[in-house]
Amino acid sequence: MNKNQFKNRHPYMFIAPAVILLTVFSIIPILIAFVISFTDLNLKGLADWSTITFIGLENYKELLSDETFLKSVYNTAFYVVIGVPLVIISSLSIALMLNYGSNWLFSTFRAVFYMPSITNIIAVAVIWGYLYNTEYGLFNYLLSLLSVENIPWLQEPTLAKLSLIILAVWKGIGINMIIFLAALQGIPKSYYEAARMDGANRLQVLFHVTLPLLRYATFFVTITTLIGWMQFFEEPFVMTDGGPLNGTLSIALFIYKEGFQFSEFGYAAAGSFVLFIMIIIVTLIQFKFRKSETEY
Amino acid sequence: MVKKKLFGLMAIIVLSSVLVACSEESGSSDGDENTISVWAMGEKGKKLKKFSKKFEEENPDLKVDVQAIPWDRAHDKLLTAVASGNGPDVVQLGTTWVAEFAEAGALMDLSEYVEDYPSFAKENYFNGSVSTMKYDDQIVGIPWYVDTRVLYYRTDLLKEAGYEEPPKTWKELKDAASKLADRGEEYYGLDIDRNDQITPFIFAWQNGYKANLEENDLNFDSPEFKEAIKYYTSYFEEGIAQAQQGLDIVQAFKKGTKPMFFSGPWMINIINDQAPDLEGKWATAVMPKKVTNTSSMGGANLSVFHNSDNVDGALKFISFMTQVDTQIEWLKASNTLPSRTEAWEKPIMKEDPMYATFGKQLEHTKPGLPTPQFERIAQELLSTIERIVVGGADLEEELKKFNKTAQNLLEE
Numbered sequence: 001m002n003k004n005q006f007k008n009r010h011p012y013m014f015i016a017p018a019v020i021l022l023t024v025f026s027i028i029p030i031l032i033a034f035v036i037s038f039t040d041l042n043l044k045g046l047a048d049w050s051t052i053t054f055i056g057l058e059n060y061k062e063l064l065s066d067e068t069f070l071k072s073v074y075n076t077a078f079y080v081v082i083g084v085p086l087v088i089i090s091s092l093s094i095a096l097m098l099n100y101g102s103n104w105l106f107s108t109f110r111a112v113f114y115m116p117s118i119t120n121i122i123a124v125a126v127i128w129g130y131l132y133n134t135e136y137g138l139f140n141y142l143l144s145l146l147s148v149e150n151i152p153w154l155q156e157p158t159l160a161k162l163s164l165i166i167l168a169v170w171k172g173i174g175i176n177m178i179i180f181l182a183a184l185q186g187i188p189k190s191y192y193e194a195a196r197m198d199g200a201n202r203l204q205v206l207f208h209v210t211l212p213l214l215r216y217a218t219f220f221v222t223i224t225t226l227i228g229w230m231q232f233f234e235e236p237f238v239m240t241d242g243g244p245l246n247g248t249l250s251i252a253l254f255i256y257k258e259g260f261q262f263s264e265f266g267y268a269a270a271g272s273f274v275l276f277i278m279i280i281i282v283t284l285i286q287f288k289f290r291k292s293e294t295e296y
Numbered sequence: 297m298v299k300k301k302l303f304g305l306m307a308i309i310v311l312s313s314v315l316v317a318c319s320e321e322s323g324s325s326d327g328d329e330n331t332i333s334v335w336a337m338g339e340k341g342k343k344l345k346k347f348s349k350k351f352e353e354e355n356p357d358l359k360v361d362v363q364a365i366p367w368d369r370a371h372d373k374l375l376t377a378v379a380s381g382n383g384p385d386v387v388q389l390g391t392t393w394v395a396e397f398a399e400a401g402a403l404m405d406l407s408e409y410v411e412d413y414p415s416f417a418k419e420n421y422f423n424g425s426v427s428t429m430k431y432d433d434q435i436v437g438i439p440w441y442v443d444t445r446v447l448y449y450r451t452d453l454l455k456e457a458g459y460e461e462p463p464k465t466w467k468e469l470k471d472a473a474s475k476l477a478d479r480g481e482e483y484y485g486l487d488i489d490r491n492d493q494i495t496p497f498i499f500a501w502q503n504g505y506k507a508n509l510e511e512n513d514l515n516f517d518s519p520e521f522k523e524a525i526k527y528y529t530s531y532f533e534e535g536i537a538q539a540q541q542g543l544d545i546v547q548a549f550k551k552g553t554k555p556m557f558f559s560g561p562w563m564i565n566i567i568n569d570q571a572p573d574l575e576g577k578w579a580t581a582v583m584p585k586k587v588t589n590t591s592s593m594g595g596a597n598l599s600v601f602h603n604s605d606n607v608d609g610a611l612k613f614i615s616f617m618t619q620v621d622t623q624i625e626w627l628k629a630s631n632t633l634p635s636r637t638e639a640w641e642k643p644i645m646k647e648d649p650m651y652a653t654f655g656k657q658l659e660h661t662k663p664g665l666p667t668p669q670f671e672r673i674a675q676e677l678l679s680t681i682e683r684i685v686v687g688g689a690d691l692e693e694e695l696k697k698f699n700k701t702a703q704n705l706l707e708e
Binding site: 245 | 543
């Protein structure tokens with residue numbers, strides 16, 4: 001090590017803990033999973049490494065012809081396409097509404113909307129399981145008052161997907177709403193004053209001042225929500241276990257089942273890499289779109 | 297300058313303490329030589345903590361450290377133990393997992409200890425249990441408790457349907473169930489849990505189905521198997537059993553909408569607790585018969601983990617838990633059925649009509665197929681049945697597909 005490098009060591013020291021933690025707990029596991037995805041590692045192989053064989057791209061080939069996996073890809077796309085816009089639109093509208101005032105009523109509602117996102121998923125599953133029950137659930141009871149037939153919320157593949165989306169949107173609103181609220185409050189008052197002087201009405205202010213200035217927040221929320229929904233796991237895991245007829249099986253749940261229920265670690269690792277690549281692609285597309293827009 | 301150095305030092309300390317904390321947690325299971333670490337699952341695990349005090353009294357030089365693991369996390373936890381080689385001394389294994397973990401070499405071969413510990417001998421256990429003890433001629437587990445499925449039924453409602461006695465054959469079961477289902481729109485005759493992986497096999501065994509694992513033939517294309525699945529699905533098709541998830545079974549049993557179902561011994565307490573006013577209106581009976589009245593052999597075995605550092609203690613503990621007297625005590629403490637056949641000769645087992653049913657059923661039981669792929673195959677079968685019952689797929693075709701998938705899984 002030459003003298004100059006030693007002198008400049010301090011920035012490295014500061015980032016060292018983060019880098020080391022990231023390497024040990026994220027990068028190395030990812031690399032190991034990558035290697036595993038080319039092997040037939042299963043429970044036997046885990047106990048005795050000599051029984052592991054390298055099988056090249058076999059796992060990936062099998063994945064692409066695995067009906068269950070393709071189904072899970074379709075389901076995940078379904079979740080993302082419907083869920084992500086729903087979450088963004090609802091959290092943004094709620095944030096806009098909550099931004100109008102700051103008295104106790106508004107802060108109560110902030111808490112109300114934020115509550116679901118800090119509630120334990122098991123508790124959520126129990127309660128929503130009751131709400132969705134076909135025979136004695138609250139939803140069907142309310143519908144029966146309007147003389148609507150019993151709806152099998154979780155027992156029909158497409159309907160079950162939608163039911164899980166409703167649940168996940170309800171759970172996902174809180175955290176995004178907080179981000180939007182923070183961004184909204186960061187917008188300088190002077191812009192609004194200027195707009196008002198120019199005679200802009202409320203809608204014009206919303207579309208020409210507020211929304212453009214929320215671009216960074218929207219971008220951040222879109223990316224995190226998108227990644228979150230591509231890894232959609234908890235809701236189907238606790239509510240339906242992927243059923244009925246694999247109608248709610250997501251890619252993440254597929255990986256979990258292969259890996260931990262059936263001990264096919266190699267296969268599961270390959271699945272997780274396919275998901276990984278899909279997420280990277282989607283995120284890159286997002287960044288591409290953002291660059292083409294004018295900066296404020 | 298000193299300050300900067302301090303900073304670096306602190307960063308190192310923080311980081312290393314994090315790493316130490318991590319490694320400490322994973323290392324907690326291998327204790328000193330006098331401690332026997334035991335992994336037990338579910339509610340039983342919690343009760344075993346208290347129960348093992350008795351063992352400590354008898355063996356003052358040994359300490360038992362019981363870790364209770366929830367059932368739904370147990371499989372993951374065992375996988376990590378196999379991967380890290382850092383397991384307990386004694387581990388409780390559900391009987392359907394034995395083949396899987398034995399194949400992975402995670403369980404110690406106990407054959408050479410049978411002479412020293414007579415309670416390990418296979419003569420002590422039910423036929424159905426004996427096959428769960430062995431893997432490839434090794435003895436890898438000792439049956440700790442057993443369970444089997446029997447028929448639970450509402451005596452009053454069956455009487456109304458003209459059945460003074462529980463249905464004894466498939467034909468009678470179907471007949472009684474359809475009569476009960478005909479009572480009205482909300483009513484069903486028999487409840488079959490479609491998520492239960494052993495029920496389809498129970499029907500198949502009753503119909504004379506046999507797998508030929510020595511020759512790698514699962515025989516899922518045999519007429520016996522096909523007929524059994526047809527019988528099983530017919531209950532859903534004819535509306536005798538509810539295909540959709542409905543009311544919780546205890547509530548439905550109480551209301552009388554589902555007056556019959558198959559379940560294990562744990563249900564006795566649940567019904568007594570949650571539906572106390574049903575007392576005297578329900579009973580248990582052995583399975584209805586087709587060719588045989590076979591039921592499943594479930595329960596759990598105790599095994600020694602392959603790199604246990606306290607083998608002697610582990611063996612002593614297993615031996616203690618499989619003594620006839622201990623098993624009767626354990627029955628009282630936890631309501632699990634003793635695995636030792638000798639324990640079933642005791643008056644407490646013979647006089648209680650509920651236990652007596654199980655005793656009778658236990659003589660005709662089979663465990664799940666002893667192959668490491670059983671879990672996978674059973675899950676495939678459940679999805680196949682789901683496609684037939686819920687998705688309306690063709691039975692013949694689906695079973696053909698299932699046979700192919702299962703056969704591939706086995707030969708993999």
